[in-house]
Amino acid sequence: xxxxxxxxxxxxxxxxxxxxxxxxxxxxxxxxxxxxxxxxxxxxxxxxxxxxxxxxxxxxxxxxxxxxxxxxxxxxxxxxxxxxxxxxxxxxxxxxxxxxxxxxxxxxxxxxxxxxxxxxxxx
Numbered sequence: 701x702x703x704x705x706x707x708x709x710x711x712x713x714x715x716x717x718x719x720x721x722x723x724x725x726x727x728x729x730x731x732x733x734x735x736x737x738x739x740x741x742x743x744x745x746x747x748x749x750x751x752x753x754x755x756x757x758x759x760x761x762x763x764x765x766x767x768x769x770x771x772x773x774x775x776x777x778x779x780x781x782x783x784x785x786x787x788x789x790x791x792x793x794x795x796x797x798x799x800x801x802x803x804x805x806x807x808x809x810x811x812x813x814x815x816x817x818x819x820x821x822x823x
Contacts, residue, residue: 701726701727701812702724702725702726702727702729702732702798702811702812703724703725703726703812704722704723704724704796704797704798704812704813704814705722705723705814705815706720706721706722706794706795706796706814706815706816706817707720707721707722707723707817708720708721708817709794709817709818709819710818710819710820711820711822712786712819712820712821712822713821713822713823714786714787714788714821714822714823715785715786716786716821717782717783717784717785717786718783718786718819719780719781719782719783720736720780720781720783720794720796720817720819721778721779721780722734722736722778722779722780722781722796722814723777723778724777724778724779724798725777729774729777730753730754730774731753731800732753732798732799732800732812733750733751733752733753733798733799733800733801733802733803733804734750734751734770734772734779734796734797734798734799735747735748735749735750735751735770735796735797735798735799735804735805735810736748736749736750736768736770736779736781736794736795736796736797737794737795737797737807737810738790738792738793738794738795738819739792739793739795739816740789740791740792741791741792743792745795745807746761747761747805747806747807748760748761748764748768748781748794749761749764749768749769749770749781750770750799750803750804750805751770751771751772751779752802752803753802754774755771755772755774757802757803758770758771759803759805761805763789764783764790767783767784767785767786768781768782768783768784769781769782769784770782779796781794783819786819786821787821788821788822788823789821790819790821791819791820791821792818792819793816793817793818793819794816794817794818794819795813795814795815795816796813796814797810797811797812797813797814798810798811798812799811
């Protein structure tokens with residue numbers, strides 16, 4: 701079992717930055733690749749970014765590429781999502797998730813999920 705707890709969400713203006721964090725506990729954190737997903741109002745949950753076990757490889761969706769950066773600190777069992785140049789369409793609940801599959805963008809590949817943190821971007 702892996703427990704995941706997100707933090708760092710909030711209400712910001714368009715063009716601002718926000719940093720989300722996800723703290724992991726339980727089974728070996730380095731056994732899992734990690735990902736961030738989001739679900740906007742009235743929308744399906746979608747892939748945002750993923751990072752490999754070591755942190756050497758990262759993946760992101762086209763909608764956030766160049767604006768969002770995923771990173772992890774295996775010594776602290778945390779994964780972060782730095783979000784810059786935020787847009788109103790980035791408004792969503794953001795979820796941290798863990799998977800044994802490197803680089804996956806598929807929801808069904810992720811075994812463990814956090815409870816989510818709300819990000820609201822005003823225009």
